[in-house]
Amino acid sequence: MIVIKTPKQIDEIRKSCKLARKILLHTKKYIKPGISTEELNKIAHKFIIKNKAIPAPLNYKGFPKSISVAINNVVCHGIPSSKDILKKGDIINIDITTILNGFYGDTSITFPVGKISPQTQKLINVTKKVMNLAIKSLKPGKLLNNCVGKTIENYVSKFGFSSVRQLGGHGVGLEFHEEPFVFHHWLREKKSNPTSNPILKPGMIFTVEPMINASLNWQIEIDKNDGWTVRTIDNALSAQFEHTVLITNTGHETLTKL
Ligand code: MF3
Numbered sequence: 162m163i164v165i166k167t168p169k170q171i172d173e174i175r176k177s178c179k180l181a182r183k184i185l186l187h188t189k190k191y192i193k194p195g196i197s198t199e200e201l202n203k204i205a206h207k208f209i210i211k212n213k214a215i216p217a218p219l220n221y222k223g224f225p226k227s228i229s230v231a232i233n234n235v236v237c238h239g240i241p242s243s244k245d246i247l248k249k250g251d252i253i254n255i256d257i258t259t260i261l262n263g264f265y266g267d268t269s270i271t272f273p274v275g276k277i278s279p280q281t282q283k284l285i286n287v288t289k290k291v292m293n294l295a296i297k298s299l300k301p302g303k304l305l306n307n308c309v310g311k312t313i314e315n316y317v318s319k320f321g322f323s324s325v326r327q328l329g330g331h332g333v334g335l336e337f338h339e340e341p342f343v344f345h346h347w348l349r350e351k352k353s354n355p356t357s358n359p360i361l362k363p364g365m366i367f368t369v370e371p372m373i374n375a376s377l378n379w380q381i382e383i384d385k386n387d388g389w390t391v392r393t394i395d396n397a398l399s400a401q402f403e404h405t406v407l408i409t410n411t412g413h414e415t416l417t418k419l
């Protein structure tokens with residue numbers, strides 16, 4: 162069931178979303194060659210606690226850290242570690258989810274570490290652009306998958322990139338992961354489907370978080386040792402951007418925008 166949020170809930174979720182973005186931009190300042198992902202985790206954790214919030218990933222289904230990270234061919238859900246040291250030319254996604262006063266906000270950005278190659282910069286630019294194109298198209302009365310999945314698949318294919326299918330966006334706000342599951346590829350369904358392709362309605366809140374691989378292969382695999390880290394199956398680079406959005410009476414509002 163997709164929960165339509167009340168105006169009061171929306172106000173609370175908006176606060177959590179803006180805090181999540183603030184934490185993300187604070188943590189960004191420390192990204193440089195030589196820093197470990199565990200140091201970034203500590204920085205984000207301290208700042209979240211200082212702001213009277215809780216890091217949603219910590220102990221979520223056994224996840225051991227306060228943020229998730231993804232370097233290069235890691236798609237998402239990487240566990241911060243003192244052994245993972247950033248180096249020049251890497252890209253790193255940092256994903257922050259806060260619980261503020263019981264309400265969730267979820268956002269991520271992929272950052273370059275020092276100077277990166279033009280092809281890698283292109284992947285970052287296309288991924289950010291396609292998230293924004295999908296968000297721009299959101300409006301009540303339209304089908305979710307036409308706005309998000311179709312837009313994303315059509316745009317990234319022009320660059321020889323692909324959009325990961327096994328993971329997607331999600332309803333968010335009262336819980337970390339709510340319905341609907343937000344597909345980032347086109348389902349080619351012409352009609353609405355209450356779970357995979359709902360008609361957008363004011364008060365819906367969900368994430369748009371495409372994971373774009375620098376390869377035509379959208380397949381992924383999960384690390385057998387830690388059970389979390391998701392990598393591209395062909396070791397291609399992967400980038401991701403994420404915003405939490407609200408459907409309004411006239412269109413949409415990006416809640417994780419400052
Ligand atoms: N924040 C991620 C998302 O966008 C989920 C991370 S789950 C974790 O849905 F346990 F890995 F942190």
Ligand code: CO
Pocket residue numbers: 267330331368370403
């Ligand atoms: Co999310």
Ligand code: CO
Pocket residue numbers: 256257258267268269403
């Ligand atoms: Co996230």
